[in-house]
Amino acid sequence: MKDMQDAGCVVYFAPEYPPLRLPRGVNLSEHLTIENSPVLFGCRTGICGTCRSNVEALNGGRLDSPSEDEISLLSIICPGNPAARLACQINITADVKITPLRKDEYGL
Numbered sequence: 520m521k522d523m524q525d526a527g528c529v530v531y532f533a534p535e536y537p538p539l540r541l542p543r544g545v546n547l548s549e550h551l552t553i554e555n556s557p558v559l560f561g562c563r564t565g566i567c568g569t570c571r572s573n574v575e576a577l578n579g580g581r582l583d584s585p586s587e588d589e590i591s592l593l594s595i596i597c598p599g600n601p602a603a604r605l606a607c608q609i610n611i612t613a614d615v616k617i618t619p620l621r622k623d624e625y626g627l
């Protein structure tokens with residue numbers, strides 16, 4: 520019954536993409552597409568780094584912490600960027616703002 524009352528979470532992007540409301544707990548890579556978001560995906564398993572993005576939880580919400588594998592990859596492809604996440608590894612548990620990282624923003 521609680522799930523029926525949950526309004527889900529909202530994902531905000533750059534202005535040219537309208538916000539998306541998704542069910543709480545779903546994996547972003549299962550719902551974001553090239554048509555509805557600026558986030559690009561490759562492997563969708565946390566290996567390639569294509570989906571690297573700055574991810575900010577909004578409205579006091581929290582996301583699950585990244586796994587050791589995600590932390591390890593981000594330390595290589597986005598060193599020194601504490602906001603970087605692999606979008607494909609996020610199960611959404613809060614409203615978020617997602618900004619894909621361009622190549623010149625990788626931190627390398």
Ligand code: FES
Nearest residue numbers: 561562563568607
């Ligand atoms: S799509 Fe490959 S790491 Fe996310």
